[in-house]
Amino acid sequence: MKFALQINEGPYQHQASDTAYCFAKALLEQGHAIFRVFFYHDGVNNATRFTTPPQDDRHIVNRWAALAEQYELDLVVCVAAAQRRGVVDEGEATRHKKDATNIHPRFRISGLGQLVEAAIQADRLVVFGD
Amino acid sequence: MSILHTVNKSPFERNSLASCLKFATPGAAVLLIEDGVYAGLRGTTAVPLITDALERVKIYVLGPDLKARGFAAERLIPGIGVVDYAQFVALAVQHAKVQAWL
Numbered sequence: 001m002k003f004a005l006q007i008n009e010g011p012y013q014h015q016a017s018d019t020a021y022c023f024a025k026a027l028l029e030q031g032h033a034i035f036r037v038f039f040y041h042d043g044v045n046n047a048t049r050f051t052t053p054p055q056d057d058r059h060i061v062n063r064w065a066a067l068a069e070q071y072e073l074d075l076v077v078c079v080a081a082a083q084r085r086g087v088v089d090e091g092e093a094t095r096h097k098k099d100a101t102n103i104h105p106r107f108r109i110s111g112l113g114q115l116v117e118a119a120i121q122a123d124r125l126v127v128f129g130d
Numbered sequence: 131m132s133i134l135h136t137v138n139k140s141p142f143e144r145n146s147l148a149s150c151l152k153f154a155t156p157g158a159a160v161l162l163i164e165d166g167v168y169a170g171l172r173g174t175t176a177v178p179l180i181t182d183a184l185e186r187v188k189i190y191v192l193g194p195d196l197k198a199r200g201f202a203a204e205r206l207i208p209g210i211g212v213v214d215y216a217q218f219v220a221l222a223v224q225h226a227k228v229q230a231w232l
Contacts, residue, residue: 001223008232015138015164015195022194026215032223124222126136127230 003027004122005037006115008129010045011060012053017046020128021063028071036074036118037064039107041129044082047075049104065106075107076114132157134225138164138232141176146231151183159221161213163192167199170206177207184209192218 005024009016024034039046051061068075077087082103083096089103103109119125135154139146147162147169154160160183162170169176170191183189190211196203203212213221222228 003222019138019163019195022215023218027219027222030216030219032219124228126222126228127232129230129232130138 001032001124002035002122003032004035004115004118004125006118006125006127006129007037007039007043007046008041008127010042011051013042014130016128016130017043017060017064018058020126021060021067023126023128024067024073028067034071034073035122036076036114037068038115038118039075039077039081040115041078041081042085043129044077044085044087047077047082047087047104047107048102050102061104065104068106077103077107077109078115079109079111082109132159132225134158134221134228135160136228136230137162137166137169138230140165140168141179142168142174147176148179150229150231151179151187154183154187156186158186159188159190159225161190161192161218161221163195163218165199167191167196167201170196170210171201172205172207180207180210190217190221 005020007017007020011017053059088098088101089109093101135150137147137150141147190213193212193214
């Protein structure tokens with residue numbers, strides 16, 4: 001079965017991203033697929049590669065990236081939510097004349113249409129938030 | 131068409147569980163996750179809400195979230211099921227839709 005996940009909250013502030021990760025891992029291990037993970041609202045903060053938690057804590061950003069690497073997941077960050085919160089890739093940096101980027105290379109920035117498409121293409125859309 | 135409802139708020143913080151149960155139709159399942167697990171405990175003011183709902187819908191608690199808050203399954207109201215993440219996935223597969231009551 002094909003799943004789409006939507007995550008509305010950032011890392012370390014709320015449990016949503018942790019719950020979504022454990023759910024994603026469990027479904028992939030059962031042989032189900034993830035069509036897309038869409039990071040919306042504060043959820044875009046799950047994509048900043050400069051995140052540096054203490055060594056004995058889970059690294060939420062890298063953990064998503066590693067799962068995406070292993071299962072070739074499509075991790076999409078909402079562009080409008082990302083612009084507001086300063087999550088920037090090369091394209092956004094050029095367009096808005098920023099001096100740096102901070103998005104993890106395993107994530108990509110795109111629009112709400114990607115969430116709509118995921119909702120249509122997937123058998124189940126599961127939302128995690130506050 | 132049956133729905134899996136997820137509730138992640140303590141009933142002592144917000145009324146999302148009450149809202150969910152108002153709309154949940156017979157045959158639906160309600161999964162208490164994150165702070166939602168507090169609704170499943172014995173001896174609280176939420177017990178009537180849960181016991182009434184158990185006559186119409188199935189109610190589950192996400193075990194890892196219950197354990198993370200320091201409670202054993204023995205503390206739960208009888209009739210509530212305990213599931214792990216793999217069973218959370220199975221519930222999502224079994225039901226036609228998953229509705230999060232955020």
